[in-house]
Amino acid sequence: MTLRLRYAAVSDVGRVRKDNQDSGYAGPWLLTVCDGVGGAARGDIASATAVSQLRRLDTPPEPDHTADEMLGLVAGALHRAHDRIGELVEDDPALSGTSTTATLLLFDGERVAVGHVGDSRGYLFRDGHISQITHDHTFVQTLIDEGRITEAEARVHPHRNLILQAIDGSRELEPDLFVLQLQAGDRLMLCSDGITASLDDGRLADILASGTADYAAVELTRASLEAGTTDNVTCIVADALEVTDADADAEVPTPLLVGAAAELRRRAPLATRASRFRGHRNGDTGELEAVSAEEDDVEVPAEAIANDPINAESERYALRPHHGGLRGWIRGLLGAVLVIGLLWIGAAAAWSWSQKQWYVGEQDGKVTIFRGVHTTLLGLDLSTAYQSTDLTLESLPDAYADQVRDGIHRDTLGQARAKVRELLCESTPGSSC
16 A cells, blocks of 8 residues: 545535535545435435445455456445335335436556446546546536537536436446546546536636645635636545655544535534535535534434435334335336326426427438437437428538538527528628528
């Protein structure tokens, strides 16, 4: 073992949301950020539940362990979190639809085993250069990978929040798993998309290039809020330092628990969860202080357990009653009907929204006006040809022809027709258009 971690963690509810649905944990052997999704379905419970499972990995590594063994531990923890959220939804159907992202680093003194699901991110800052070590599981990322849009365009894309993978207890979980070798001087950063939606890699690198881990975590939060992020903001910054003789007698750093996982434990009233971030560069973020590992063993009142099933150890791991027989069958049937109904409503809403969109595209070599959005989802084409024209792509300058092939979005049918007229003028230089 040649390295140790010095870390800091910050979470802020932000200036728009009323609840913090992010959770984070930083310890000597584990760093993780989870971003809950669900709104009324309580994404805060999903992220806090995931962290409660993942943090069990924060223990010293076994001697002579292998990279494959580390990845097995990470994968197992992610699947336990996945199963636990499924149990919560089964016990309380009101939580149906809740899910969370998860990005975690399991440290062994020389390397980190990385597990990743969703659009929270992990970064490595080494020798003055920043690199994103995780890959977003989002719809817009697939468009970037296909070369259809740029990173800048992804930031304002109407479907930028569509996540293709999450920990939700229902769909099959396929996390990204890999090992990263560390060296002294490396700086690691995990964050929710509240940061990456407002700060590009250049700004992230500028902040990570100076100051302590505490300073960087606070400054990332401040900069994100000042840049106008509308989401919760959570980040963990950790420095990989060489182990010295003095470290042998030093106390083990206190693990930190932030965000929803900490707030639910405190049972803070809503008013105290409002953002009080004042943007001071001296580190005053206004966020609630991180919960230490010692606080995690505080006894929770019985009435609090009833209102929040994730906080008491006895409730969290108690055997669940078996709902067999006719009652269980009826309950399962009703649950299936509810899920199918919600999926149908969601699909109908998405289709209805798409049919209010317009774009100018290409069909059979001709400029055509389409109703819908220029994409496919799960093999389903989300647009239909509305009005064809006699204007061919061959008659257009190459730059305009490429735009048409990519789809030119317009808010109304009238705007789409106006764009066609503009293209017609471009195809006939010297005309009186």
